[in-house]
Amino acid sequence: MRRSTFFAFIAPSFVLMLLFIATPLVIVGWQSLHQERGLFHDVKVETCSPGFLRQTCTTEIRSQPVRGADGKAITETRFVGLDNFAALLQPDLLGRALSGSRAAFAELLELDFYRALRFTLTFTFATLPLVLGLGLAIALAVDATVRSLRGPAIFVSLLPYVITPVVGALSIRWLFVGDGIGTAGLEGLTGQRILMLTSGWTMELLMLFYRVWHVAPFAFLVFYAGLQTVDQSTMEAAVVDGATRLQRLRTIVLPHLAPLVVFVALIHMMDSYRVFEEVVGFASQSYRISLQWLTFHYLTADNTGNRAVSRASASAILTMVGIVLLLIPLLMRTWREHRGK
Amino acid sequence: MMLRKFAAMAAVSLLASVSAQAACDIHPPMPIKIMTASFPAWKAVTTAMAECGNLQVEFDMLYRDKQPAALAAKPALYNIAGTAPNNLVPLLNDGLVRPLDDLVAKFGQQLTPNQLVRIDGKVMAIAMMVNTQHFMYREDVLKSLNIPVPKTYDDILAAAAAMRKANAVQYPFAGSWKAGWDLAMEFINLFPAYGGSFVGAGNVPTINNATGLKTLATLKALTEYMDPEYLTADAASVAKQFQQGKVAMSNFWASRAGAMDDPKESTVVGKVIMAAAPAAVAGGKPATTLFWDGFAIAKNIPDQEAEYAFRVALKGIDAEMVKANNATAVWLIKEYQPSRLSEGAIASAEQGAPSYQATTAMGLMHSALGTGMADFFTGRKTAEQTLASIEAAYTTAARERGIMK
CATH class of the missing domain: 3.40.190.10 (Periplasmic binding protein-like II)
Incomplete structure (x- = not known):
């Protein structure tokens, strides 16, 4: 292909990427290093609020925003360096925790950011093997069923993946809420009062279960496609040589699927590091929060109508850095293989 | 077919608003828009306001998040903001609602002094009930x-x-x-x-x-x-x-x-x-x-529109509305008759x-x-x-x- 043709082809996608990915990234980066503050001054104000029949008036010193000529509150934006990151990461405490202080470490895990990081990492690494394993198991099972049943089997296996994440999370939550059917069933089986949503770890288990249920079909789909391209002559040769099903799986099928495993692992890690719907769906924020949820939380207006945009930007940048760090080993492996060929 | 259905619906709603106008003689020439929280008292008040016709009501439980942005637009997306002490703060901080002293003096004979929410001497909101x-x-x-x-x-x-x-x-x-x-x-x-x-x-x-x-x-x-x-x-x-x-x-x-x-x-x-x-x-x-619920009027709208909006809002909290919905809330309106259900709220306020x-x-x-x-x-x-x-x-x-x- 001529160089000019190549550029003409990639130009639209390049422009769009610049506009919708690079520009927001730069802006978020800029915001994470700045803070916009309102200017306030203390004024003596008389406030009267209605009671029943009588009004109560109080005169007190209140912080009122300073207004410009246009009546708008004046704000100033200033460069604060890494302050926003420090507010999230608390470097002093981190330093003490890393130098071996147990108390500092326990305190660290109570901070929003580390709490979210702990959950996000557990979530990502606990679901990964389960999704890969379950996906592969379903793929092998469907591949082994008679041809006429494969269509319906694929359809049914794909269903959980089709459901909107928030709706799926909500429905699982409603199953296991105090008086839900799921809870009632479990109580009937065990004869004990069960409360799934009153402690963090049961909620975490439900969230893990939900994510595996939701994403396993994706792994299944990829692996099933991979299984269709396994070299049949090698398989037949193995059968002739008397290899068992397990031996065939280990020596022929799995090596063949290896690049796909890496691919699914990559996508899954990227997705689950950004876990968000589960926290919203299960309303788990008193017990478990994720990094993505933390960013969202900072962006939500507080009771004064203010949004902590700077801290949200810092949190978003940290999430992105986290994803990149997670993916580096897998990306390096892919790169090495690519170069090896 | 679809179009005909819409035309029929429009005709019916037009008829409804014409007949509803009978009880109110304000007739605002422009649409009056209000955003409030959704609970029974607001439903009663907006129904009474609708008697003046040309009213667009939006009930939204996320009003606290949405109102500041909606009122910051020029012109503001709503004339009337249903409000309460806590969510009035962002509106006041950004200067998005207007002082009502002139309008109260001109049209507010029905209001008691208790209903006027004063910040720094100026009436910034009108209260209709306590909660x-x-x-x-x-x-x-x-x-x-x-x-x-x-x-x-x-x-x-x-x-x-x-x-x-x-x-x-x-x-x-x-x-x-x-x-x-x-x-x-x-x-x-x-x-x-x-x-x-x-x-x-x-x-x-x-x-x-x-x-x-x-x-x-x-x-x-x-x-x-x-x-x-x-x-x-x-x-x-x-x-x-x-x-x-x-x-x-x-x-x-x-x-x-x-x-x-x-x-x-x-x-x-x-x-x-x-x-x-x-x-x-x-x-x-x-x-x-103690909380109150009531309304404020947007700043970023023409004065004439604000005047109509204020009058329509007062229509919503008049004696007639209270008589029809006495048990719905602990109203601050003169004609309200306390009941068994409101004893607790009144006792709390009085103590x-x-x-x-x-x-x-x-x-x-x-x-x-x-x-x-x-x-x-x-x-x-x-x-x-x-x-x-x-x-x-x-x-x-x-x-x-x-x-x-």
């Missing part, structure tokens, strides 16, 4: 166990223990304690009643002290007698539990009192009594906070319950309490750690906002 959390209890349960009506939180704990012992109800106590705004409200009710104040000079937080610890301890003691899933209980679900006879006592919103006597939903009609909110210490003021402090500092404190308190109740943090982290969260936010050095 507060008060003590609701099942009279039959208390009587059958010979328990006197609790007056303080200690009394409530004693009564709850007696009910638990007699196995009288499933959960002796309930409350809308959902983590976030609601849970913080419980602290805000109780903490000043123990003598605490939320911020000091220079907006420095003053909650991390013995009073704060006492407040958390009392709240924690109550949870012993509550539905274990109390951290997800909102007002609607508590009302339901009351109606189903599962709970016997609650410090609960007056605006939900009416639901107790609704024969379609409630199994405890006539058995629930509303009393003043319990005191924190014997002989103290009721440990609750000196404080009003919600609508300040920026309080807004930030409310948010910080809302996110921080749950950790104490889930057992993640001790009371001391919880107050320290709430203090830290408030300080970060207050510095970012610019109200604290």
